[in-house]
Amino acid sequence: MELFGYIGSICLAICAVPQAIMSYKKGHSKGLSINFLLLWTAGEIFTLIYVFPKLDIPLILNYSANIIFLGIIWRYKIFPKTFF
Numbered sequence: 001m002e003l004f005g006y007i008g009s010i011c012l013a014i015c016a017v018p019q020a021i022m023s024y025k026k027g028h029s030k031g032l033s034i035n036f037l038l039l040w041t042a043g044e045i046f047t048l049i050y051v052f053p054k055l056d057i058p059l060i061l062n063y064s065a066n067i068i069f070l071g072i073i074w075r076y077k078i079f080p081k082t083f084f
Helices: 002-013 016-026 034-054 057-078
Strands: none
């Protein structure tokens, strides 16, 4: 049963990877609203705080990875690349 938790957490953790790559390649995250990113970020942080004391490793890995990828997306939302 724990294997399902790891597989699900890995799938959810890498969900943000395509968007982070797209933001990097395009140099911006203009297609994502600030409200969406704020809710997503808050959800990841609050649930990480909730599961951390329980030491639920699959969920800790999931939320930690998503926070990292969200950081990349936020970077290009706030500081888009300027192309000449």
